[in-house]
Amino acid sequence: MRYGRKGFDFGDFEITKREILASISIIAVMILFGILISSKISEHQMDKNEIYNKAVKIESQEMFQYGMDTNVGNAFVYGDLKAVDTVTYPEIGGEYMYVEKVKERYTMHTRTVTHSNGKTTYTTTETYWTWDRVGSEDTKCKEVSFCGVNFASDKIDLPDTDYIDTIKKSSHVRYKYYGVGTEYKGTIFTDLRDKTIPDNTSFYNNSTIDETIERLESDFPIIIFWIFWVILIGGMVFGFYYLDNRWLD
Numbered sequence: 157m158r159y160g161r162k163g164f165d166f167g168d169f170e171i172t173k174r175e176i177l178a179s180i181s182i183i184a185v186m187i188l189f190g191i192l193i194s195s196k197i198s199e200h201q202m203d204k205n206e207i208y209n210k211a212v213k214i215e216s217q218e219m220f221q222y223g224m225d226t227n228v229g230n231a232f233v234y235g236d237l238k239a240v241d242t243v244t245y246p247e248i249g250g251e252y253m254y255v256e257k258v259k260e261r262y263t264m265h266t267r268t269v270t271h272s273n274g275k276t277t278y279t280t281t282e283t284y285w286t287w288d289r290v291g292s293e294d295t296k297c298k299e300v301s302f303c304g305v306n307f308a309s310d311k312i313d314l315p316d317t318d319y320i321d322t323i324k325k326s327s328h329v330r331y332k333y334y335g336v337g338t339e340y341k342g343t344i345f346t347d348l349r350d351k352t353i354p355d356n357t358s359f360y361n362n363s364t365i366d367e368t369i370e371r372l373e374s375d376f377p378i379i380i381f382w383i384f385w386v387i388l389i390g391g392m393v394f395g396f397y398y399l400d401n402r403w404l405d
Contacts, residue, residue, distance in 0.1 A: 179393045186392065190385045197378055205373050208232075211345065213365050217304030223348035224305075231348050232365045235303025237312065239338040243295040248321050252335040253300065254314055259291040262328040287330065302344065302359075311353055315340055315361045343368040 211230040214220050220233050242251035262285055270279050300309050317334035324330040342361040345368065346353040360368045 175397060179396055182393060182396060183389055186385070186389045190382065190389075193385075194378055194381055197381055201373075201375075201377060208345070208369050208372055212348075214303075215365070220303045220305055220348075224351045224353070227350065228348045230345070232343055232345050232368060233303055233348075234343045234365050235341070236301075237315075237340045237342060237359060238301045239297045240299035240301050240306055241297045242338055243297050244335075245295070245333065247323055247331075248333050250320070250335075251338050252297075252320075253309070253338060254294065254296045254317065254336040255320070256292060256294040256317060256334045258289055258332045258334070260287040260330050260332060261290045262286075262330075263288045307353065310355055312344065312357050312359050315342075315359065345372065 207230055211232055212223060212228055214223060214231055214233045215235065217235070220235070222228075223231055223233075239251070239253040242253070243255055244250050244252055245255060245257060248255075264283055264285050266281055266283050268279050269282050270277060272278075296314075297309050299306055300312060300314075301307070302312060314336045317336055320333040320335045322330055322332045340359075340361050342359055343363050343365050344353070344357050344359050346357045360371065363371065
């Protein structure tokens with residue numbers, strides 16, 4: 157980098173003093189838009205927080221059933237999630253709410269590698285092997301019980317799967333198994349209405365009601381937005397510097 161009368165010379169491109177002044181305006185405008193957008197996100201989060209704070213908190217089967225029967229609306233419910241019926245594959249045994257069987261094949265690939273000895277540059281083709289996913293199948297229980305009430309398994313999002321086992325069928329084919337156990341404890345946030353709960357209700361594993369509320373009221377979306385926005389501003393300013401901005405001369 158060299159500093160000249162007009163600005164900074166980086167070899168591939170030059171940043172002039174006028175470009176620096178113009179980029180300050182770009183940054184200021186982008187920060188202003190960022191503040192407006194983040195305020196909208198904050199307002200949306202505050203509206204959701206109000207819903208969370210007004211929601212009923214339930215920790216018993218009787219109140220859970222009563223809430224569904226009387227259309228109580230939004231509620232946090234803490235209890236045990238259990239499989240009513242269980243599933244598995246014969247080759248792994250055991251009992252699970254859900255099992256995924258992933259087929260992998262040991263496959264040869266090629267890649268071009270560039271080499272340099274300081275004077276000349278040349279390329280070679282290398283081969284390497286990896287286990288690649290080529291297919292999968294799964295099986296899921298039909299019913300689950302939450303807080304003592306039975307539901308179709310699609311009513312509640314099941315916890316994340318854990319690795320179970322790998323079974324090798326040949327030197328080039330293997331199956332990996334991932335599953336969800338038969339019993340968990342945690343919280344759901346749901347709408348108790350029409351004697352049931354909505355499909356795909358989120359289940360927060362190993363979280364009490366207070367821990368779930370704290371998690372849902374987090375400022376994480378705002379933090380993620382500003383990280384993205386700062387990166388975007390940086391990219392725009394760099395792109396602006398890289399362009400040949402003769403109109404500023």
